[in-house]
Amino acid sequence: MLKKNRLFTPGPTPLLPSAQVAMASYGAHHRTADFRTLFARVLADLKEFVGTQNEVLVLSSSGTGFMEASVSNLTSPGDKVLVLTAGKFGERWISLAEAFDCNVDVLSAPYGSTFSTEEVKKRLTPDIRCAYVQATESSTGARHDVEAIAKLVRAMPDTLLVVDAITGLGTTHFDVDGWGLDMIIGGSQKALMIPPGLAYGAISERAWQRMETTKSPRYYFDLRKERKSAAKAETAYTPATSLFAGLAAALDYVRQMGDGNLAAGRKALVDNAEMCAAMTRAGVEALGLKLFSPRAPAAALTAVAAPAGADSTAICKRFRDQFGAVVANGQAEMKGQLFRIAHIGYYDYLDTAGVLAALEQVIAEVTGKAVEFGCAVKAAQEVYKQRVASSE
């Protein structure tokens, strides 16, 4: 059979056609009025997409570049920082903070779970300069309670809170300013529906003040320098210009989703991810499979434990070979134990129903056990029907 290549991965995600067209045709030089107009528009729209009054900057790098910037710009060597980790992306915070010689305190929760507010409260001491967390841990499919964590951090006058929302933005509701998030970070290849290569972040006034005194080395990711350039509608170095053209088209699309209102479009995009996630969870459970993060599942992706006796590597391979579907395996030591289906950005009802139908086939073949075809799809349809009825 014909196989369309489709991404179900938590980044990169399916590309928005109008953004692809915009990228393919964009050829302006970055020191021109044309680019400055595009750049200023993207920065203003991103503020609305993030939902903040704080300044938003964009870096030409993958998401990790902005994560690095949040460490190099906000810390000095020897600073005590607290990393909240429950997965591979949380562990990235530890490596980054160590690379910049921070004194790293770690609160970890087992893979597939999240932190209790009590534990976080106990570990937050006034000498912690920065706390780092993920909004959604893409390696396990867990969602962390950013609002509750922010409430605790805000009680500490000298502690900044940095949130890796690279898969969280566009799949999760945040009140960035109301909760007092000092830095919230996103990436272009997630809910913004364009290829990898841009990272963005919103930066609080407290964080800007911190940068006046911090001493960690930085050059390409010097946020104060980017801020100065952005004030003139420019970037400090050559930006990934075509990605900016794609980003502008993607933000227009989100605005259309909100009937001309970008904030409403962002909410619609989040609700879409929530719907696809709820349908996927119901389908997976109807097949008798177990969620890897059952207690706090993210809307960004659904991580599913490999059924007893089966290896998720074989499941992912089957998806790809038979249906052209790229489903993500577990990362590092979780490889073989789980597979991940994302519902981020340009992803809809038919994608959800299709991947569940394929999952029924794949599970039947990989486990050799009888599967009642249609059971996962049916469960998803029921969820859809109920949710649509209750929102009317």
Ligand SMILES: *Cc1c(COP(=O)(O)O)cnc(C)c1O
């Ligand atoms: C994708 C992702 C990142 C960033 O990874 P890059 O490959 O650098 O773009 C960071 N954190 C989370 C939670 C992610 O999902």
